[in-house]
Amino acid sequence: xxSFRLLLTADGQTALEYARQLEPREVDYLRHFQSLEVRFPxxxxxxxxxxxxxxxxxxxxxxxxxxxYFTRSALEQASxxxxxxxxxxxxxxxxxxxxxxxxxxxxxxNLARFASTTGIDTDPLRLAMAQANADALGxxxxxxxxxxxxxANLPVKFTEKSGxxxxxxxxxxxxxxxxxxxxxxxxxxxxxxxxxxxTLGVKISPGVKxxxxxxxxxxxxxxxxxxxxxxxxxxxxxxKTAKRRATILPGPHTxxxxxxHDPLPLGEPLEYLYEPDPxxxxxxxxxxxxxxxxxxxLDPDIAYLSADQITKSPFARVWxxxxxxxxxxxxxxxxxxxxxxxxxxxxxxxxPLQPEELxxxxxxxxxxxxVVFLTHLKGAPIVIVCFSNQSAA
Numbered sequence: 001x002x003s004f005r006l007l008l009t010a011d012g013q014t015a016l017e018y019a020r021q022l023e024p025r026e027v028d029y030l031r032h033f034q035s036l037e038v039r040f041p042x043x044x045x046x047x048x049x050x051x052x053x054x055x056x057x058x059x060x061x062x063x064x065x066x067x068x069y070f071t072r073s074a075l076e077q078a079s080x081x082x083x084x085x086x087x088x089x090x091x092x093x094x095x096x097x098x099x100x101x102x103x104x105x106x107x108x109x110n111l112a113r114f115a116s117t118t119g120i121d122t123d124p125l126r127l128a129m130a131q132a133n134a135d136a137l138g139x140x141x142x143x144x145x146x147x148x149x150x151x152a153n154l155p156v157k158f159t160e161k162s163g164x165x166x167x168x169x170x171x172x173x174x175x176x177x178x179x180x181x182x183x184x185x186x187x188x189x190x191x192x193x194x195x196x197x198x199t200l201g202v203k204i205s206p207g208v209k210x211x212x213x214x215x216x217x218x219x220x221x222x223x224x225x226x227x228x229x230x231x232x233x234x235x236x237x238x239x240k241t242a243k244r245r246a247t248i249l250p251g252p253h254t255x256x257x258x259x260x261h262d263p264l265p266l267g268e269p270l271e272y273l274y275e276p277d278p279x280x281x282x283x284x285x286x287x288x289x290x291x292x293x294x295x296x297x298l299d300p301d302i303a304y305l306s307a308d309q310i311t312k313s314p315f316a317r318v319w320x321x322x323x324x325x326x327x328x329x330x331x332x333x334x335x336x337x338x339x340x341x342x343x344x345x346x347x348x349x350x351x352p353l354q355p356e357e358l359x360x361x362x363x364x365x366x367x368x369x370x371v372v373f374l375t376h377l378k379g380a381p382i383v384i385v386c387f388s389n390q391s392a393a
Contacts, residue, residue: 001125003047004069008132015040015048020066024053062106067136069129074104077170079203082249083223083230084110087201090239091115094163094199098156101167102145105130111165112142118156119145150185154196163199163239166190170205180204180212187213190236198237206232206282221245224279227317232282246283246315253314255280261287267296267306268377269324269384274305274316275347289315299376302349319371319386327351327374327381333362335385340366345388348374351381 006012018039024032029049036045054075058065061080079087088110091097095115099108102119103126111117121127127145134140148155168183170176180187183204190202204213206222206229213220219235219242226249235241242256264287280289281303290297293313295305310318325331336344342365346355351374358374373384 001128003043004125004128006041006044007047007051007069011040012044012048015044016051019045019048019052022049022052023056024049025056026053029053064137068104068106068133069136070104071126071129073171074126074129078103078106079231080225081106081110083225086223086247086249086252087203087233088113088165090201090235091163091165091199093161093238095161096159097163097165098154099165099167100150100154101169102127102130103167105133105143105145107165107167108143108145109134109137109139112139115163117143119143120148120150120154120156121145122147122149151189154193158197160197162197163201164193164197165201165203166193167203176205178205178207178209180208190216190234194236199239200236201239202234202236204232204234206230208232219243219245220283221247222279222282223247223249224277225249227277229278229282244283244285246277246279246285248277248279248314251314255283255285255288255292255315257283257285257288261291263287263300264290264295264297264305266298266300266378269298269321269382270296270306270308271321272307272310273319273321273373273384273386274307274313275319276303276305276316277314280315289313298382299350299378302376304349304373304375319373322370322385322387324382324384327383329358329361332372332383332385333364336362336364336370337366339368339370341368341370342366343369345369345371346374347371350374350376 019036022032033045033049036049054070055065058070058075063081084107092114097111097115097117099111099117099119102108102121105119108117108119119130127147130145134143146155168185170183177183219240221233223230243258245254245256247254274293274295276289286303290305293307293311295307298304346358369388371386371388
């Protein structure tokens with residue numbers, strides 16, 4: 001806290017500017033620190049250097065990172081701005097919002113676009129950073145920050161128009177917590193808050209064990225950004241609009257399901273192979289997507305779809321199939337060498353073989369490129385060879 005306070009002084013801002021001009025990276029930390037230490041006290045030099053490094057690393061997550069303050073753990077746990085901004089829109093009918101576990105405030109600021117927002121956390125340093133971030137971003141009039149224990153009575157008043165967003169810590173020391181029972185606070189604390197207001201959203205791990213949350217009367221949404229699964233959210237009360245949802249960003253593009261869709265027919269690879277977005281897979285919406293695409297499924301336990309027609313969809317990538325056959329390294333090698341394929345991209349579901357190992361075993365050379373899928377057809381291992389220049393989003 002003392003080092004952070006130094007950063008907010010005139011000398012601290014000067015140190016930050018000197019550090020910024022160095023364009024520092026973590027691998028060059030010692031050299032840059034020694035350079036700054038010539039001009040500034042050690043504590044200030046260290047704080048300035050670490051802040052500038054984190055601001056640089058945060059650019060992919062936060063559009064205003066060059067003005068913000070972070071701790072490394074807070075940055076690692078923060079949602080990308082696009083995800084946070086999308087998620088906060090569900091709260092637009094609310095007149096008062098509370099961000100429980102607000103950390104450095106990045107979600108708080110997105111929520112404050114819709115209503116006055118209170119951020120609550122137990123960490124005094126993160127709260128101080130959150131206030132400094134609010135000042136830097138010009139939204140201090142819309143937010144306030146309170147230090148409080150979330151397991152005690154919440155220090156705010158609620159009305160029917162109030163809403164809660166809860167972001168529990170999902171780490172135990174340096175290790176990730178894989179069970180919602182090990183979150184800090186544990187997920188079941190929401191049962192104490194629901195009688196206060198049912199307008200509640202909870203950020204949870206995208207790898208959550210779905211069996212652990214079936215007892216909650218909530219919508220489960222999985223969110224991906226640029227085809228990378230980022231997080232899951234539980235929506236309670238009036239925020240619940242479906243049973244399961246997959247949302248793809250940018251967009252947003254969303255698909256919902258309720259377990260009423262019939263299983264897809266099983267069949268061999270056809271003209272086109274579809275690779276569903278990871279949010280679709282985690283939300284269990286393969287059948288719903290297959291219905292939209294008029295596609296069959298290769299294997300009941302593997303999320304590859306196939307159809308004779310091409311249908312562009314934000315929920316899947318589609319590849320033109322060149323050929324497929326039972327898996328054999330020797331046969332695949334001969335097939336690719338005959339076509340002068342020297343570069344392949346390997347994708348797999350259901351295969352124990354690592355892509356790097358297969359590429360090494362094939363020993364290819366040539367100017368052509370292909371995409372090779374290692375998967376199963378009704379339980380039997382197969383390989384599907386697709387043209388690499390005919391994928392579509």
